[in-house]
Amino acid sequence: CTTVTLKGDENEPIVVNLNVKIDQEVRVKLDREIEDLISDNPDIF
């Protein structure tokens, strides 16, 4: 197949919008740790 050279053109640039979302996997384990946090610190919860 023929290779075509992309001709750069100032007013016709390639426009790319890339949206990246970094999610946090909140593990179920956290539920137990939250319970402990509350019970271990009665003076602030």
Add this chain to the structure above:
Amino acid sequence: GTGTQDMQKASGQTVFSFEGLSFTPEGVQPNKLSPVLKGFVDAANGEMGGEMVFEWGPNGVTSAANFGFDNISFAGPTRAVTRTSGFNGAVALTNLMPVQTDGQQTVTVDVVDMDALKLVDGTITFDVPGNDTIIIPQAEFPWFGGVIGVYDAEASLTGEAKVPLRADNVDLQQIFEYVDVNGLSGEGVMNGVLPVVFEDGKARIEDGYFKSAGPGAIRYQGAAAEQAAAAGGNAKIAFDILRDLRYNSMEVRVNGALDGRLDFQMFFEGTGEVNMENAKGRVPVKYTISLDAALLELLQQANLSRSFQLQIERGLQNVE
């Protein structure tokens, strides 16, 4: 402490001087020195020395103090700063209630930990005039090869406060090393301003921005690039370009809560390499990356290919 008493005018003075006073969880704490500090500066450890002078007379009690802090660490100031550590220096106060400094004071600090923003090894000059405000003529910290600092700022100690952090000569390469996402590198220098708004014990960046000082490059050859190459089409083009995106100008906008999610909008204008079966070459690009990330450190666990949407508009048709 020592004290003198002048019976006629019923005035007198008491001086408390102390050396090696150590803050301990169960023992002495800042709020015992002045209740105003409760929940403002607390949970302290480290040592301090100094003297407190109380004078009383016909028009009430006045208090002054000279404190020497030796590697103190504490929660605060305010809930927005999770912890300040390695606080060193002498502070002179002309009043304890309300706290009022004897003009400008200068201290050094190892870490000011504001969750997503940790400022390290800084020197802070501040003045607390006693009207519930703090004046910061200058506070400066080394930051990613450059400097980040506060210059001639004034903020309320009680209500909402907006403190602009100015960043100069920030080295993009050092940021990529810190973020440490495999396959991500680049170079360039940026300057910018991060306005930090302190409100109800929370801190957020509002309309923060960085602008490139001169050309640079961003290169990504990580997992997402390989997956995109396999996927082909727009994804391949987008990540081909990102393999070595050389920018003439770049701007980054930052918004978000320092204890929560930060939103980055990155705009690049420059050139990128495209290689498809029928089209190869370095072409001009306008590249926008919107990154919604919890914490910079969390980027390391990021699998960038997992959740990204892509949109490529015109510009591809100019195939010769």
Add this chain to the structure above:
Amino acid sequence: ATMSPVSAASALVENAKNRCIVGEQADGYLGVVTGANVSDELRREIRDINQQRKTAYANLAKRNGVTIEVTAALTAEKLLNGATAGQCIRNQAGQWVKV
């Protein structure tokens, strides 16, 4: 697991909670109910408790690689559920609601 209904925070705060002057919020911190007037001493007590909570949330967040907002909000869920009848809580939308 059920949550012990009475938390041992200082009596001053506990009393204020029961009288709807102070209440748990969806963001994980204690708040002053809109319109309620609060003594300096109580305000400082709340500020102190909230500062200690922030430290606790920060440590938990660091250990689990999530943000402080996440650990604070997860804790808030349990605290709001644990609020007893007559107390006031502040929901996600920022409104104070009587339990």
